[in-house]
Amino acid sequence: MEVLVTVNKNSVISEVDKRIFGSFIEHMGRAIYSGIYEPEHPSANQEGFRGDVIELVKELQVPVVRYPGGNFVSAYNWEDGIGPKAQRPTRLDLAWHSSESNQIGIHEFANWAETVGSEMMLAVNLGSRGLSDARNFLEYVNHPQGSYWSDLRRKNGREQPWGVKTWCLGNEMDGPWQIGQKTADEYGRIAYETAKAMRAFDRNLELVVCGSSSPDMPTFPEWEKTVLEHTYDAVDYISLHMYFKNHESNTARFLAQSLRMERYIDTVASTINYVKAKKYSDKQIYISFDEWNVWYHSEEQDKKILSGQEGWPHAPAILEDIYNFEDALLVACLINSFIRKSDIVKIACLAQLVNVIAPIMTEEGGAAWRQTIFHPFKLASLHARGNALQLDIHSPCYAVEWASDVPYIDMSAVYNEEEKTLNLFIVNRHESEHISLRTEFQQFQNLHVSAHQTLSGHDLQSCNSSQFPDRIRPDKGEAPVIDNQQIEISVAPLSYHFIQLKE
Known part of the structure; x- marks a missing residue:
């Protein structure tokens, strides 16, 4: 052959935005606790972060990390993760049926991101909360001083603002699994008003509005059309999420799924262009494909925990897919698709980074290692920078x-x-x-x-x-x-x- x-x-398609090699850390499973953070681990630094994991993340050269969720963010009170650790409350996380100690919050995560050389891409809670809390969180993170929230940040040990540029307006708000699920019109209205308020603070922010959680949603692509009609003038990106499975053990079909993802991208790009034309706008909205990966190996073992049969464990071992060689081949194809679609896809986040459907795995108290998918991601992250x-x-x-x-x-x-x-x-x-x-x-x-x-x-x-x-x-x-x-x-x-x- x-x-x-x-x-x-x-024959240039576009310059590749380095952020297509971004990733994602959510407060779920062992992504944080015994993933990036394990104070008793032999390699842990003074802040309790695992040194072996830090080195592996640095090896990947991840330019941006989305945080703190994910489904978790839709019932998250960001204020629970600031101030003295001994005074932080333990909360029940309804998204992943676990307990959250809040020992890691914005201060600690920001320090870790700086250590590994990644920028933060923060998400605000538009599920159980809304505009006011998003505005407060933004002020806490980005305002220098002289206001209530900025001065509280300084009191909590961070004098200079972090200056986070990119913000996600909620997460998967079309999903019936989401805390605070909304219709497209409901979400479009709150996302627009939140974006408007955040831009009143800083008109140079980059804002990401929620698209469909997958191309299989019954509301796709009408969701994108409606949400963009509400928000087009106030946001910069629309998010796409997609996970890939091979329950049938059909290799040819599995490896062809990158073309299915490209069709998803093309449909959303066409919807963007439709709304752009309808509004007679010169502005271009781009795609943030901020959740993607193979995810199916761990489904059976996760059922007990996610159904609540095992109570409310702290940092349970959920979504710990162990990736095989076949998965690495598909990940390589998916990255090729992002490169070929770099004219419209400017951000992409491999979900997630450590332990939870991740390229890096750890044993509590033990080793950290590279999964099979680590390697094609690393080679592209290091070398697919340019046109x-x-x-x-x-x-x-x-x-x-x-x-x-x-x-x-x-x-x-x-x-x-x-x-x-x-x-x-x-x-x-x-x-x-x-x-x-x-x-x-x-x-x-x-x-x-x-x-x-x-x-x-x-x-x-x-x-x-x-x-x-x-x-x-x-x-x-x-x-x-x-x-x-x-x-x-x-x-x-x-x-x-x-x-x-x-x-």
């Missing part, structure tokens, strides 16, 4: 119910002008055949291959663990030779490749 790809340096290029791909295809033309080769390319590098990210979806991939380069000068890393040759169900943390990791691939401005490589079935070329 042969595939021909043409890469033209001048996404439109590729001309001629590949054999197969069909699934949502797409009749799923290419066996899934590929994206990013050119970094400053570093003079062209970075290729390649997945072979074929389950049995090697593919002869010929790539031609146009408008480049004196390219040579400087790196080739591959994930290949593993059983689809193989996983990493604390005992075998490197069972799945990138291997050095054989560097293809450029001949007459083209390279040809044999891409093994069900494999992932990162190839870097330099001018």
Whole structure:
């Protein structure tokens, strides 16, 4: 099987916003407690944060982290997480049927984010609370001094404001599982009024309004239309969320789900354009795809805790999917989709970062390790910074119910002008055949291959663990030779490749 790809340096889709390699930390499960925070752990720093986890997060170079939720935020009182820890209340978290000690709040999380080199993307509670509390939280976080909430922040140990730029106006407000679920009109009104108040504080904020929780919601895409009609003039992004499953153990269908996500993005982009035209607006709203990942492995084991059969545990081990090699291949395809859609998707948050459907896992008191999905995310986060290029791909295809033309080769390319590098990210979806991939380069000068890393040759169900943390990791691939401005490589079935070329 042969595939021909043409890469033209001048065929630019968009500059890739580094925030598409963002992530997410929610007060749920072990994401925080025994995830990023474990004071008794041998590696813990003076603030109680695990040093081994800090190093792994730094390795991923995550530019932005969404916090504190998620479903959790819709019944969260942010004031519970400030002041002396001994005086903070324990609350019952209705979203994940657990107890919340509030030992981590905005101060502690902000210190952790600064340590790992990430900006915060904060969410306000528009479920059980509303405009007034959002305004107070914003003042506490971003006002220098001389007001009640800013002076309270200073009293609590932080003199300078954090200056958080990006704020989410609630979370998944279309979902019947959400505390304070609203209709599109109800949510659109409160989101607009909240955005208006927040902009009265700082007109340069970036505000994210809730889109549909998934493309399978019965209100999609009417929800987007209605919410944007209310909020278009006051916000900058609309959020999308999507999780991916493989209960049928159908690899071809599973790996094609990135095209289903692209159709979701295209539909929302069209809805944005419709509302923009209806309002005769020059303003462009972009997409914040601020929850995405594979999520299905842990569903059965989570049922007892999430149904309340086990009471109200603190930091229960829920949503702890252990990812296999097949999941890593899909994550690589999904990242390729974000790169190809970088003209409209400007923020994306892998949900989540530690323990809870995450690339990093920990044992309480023990080791931290990289899951299989860590590796394609890291390679893209480090190297997909620059201009996404439109590729001309001629590949054999197969069909699934949502797409009749799923290419066996899934590929994206990013050119970094400053570093003079062209970075290729390649997945072979074929389950049995090697593919002869010929790539031609146009408008480049004196390219040579400087790196080739591959994930290949593993059983689809193989996983990493604390005992075998490197069972799945990138291997050095054989560097293809450029001949007459083209390279040809044999891409093994069900494999992932990162190839870097330099001018």
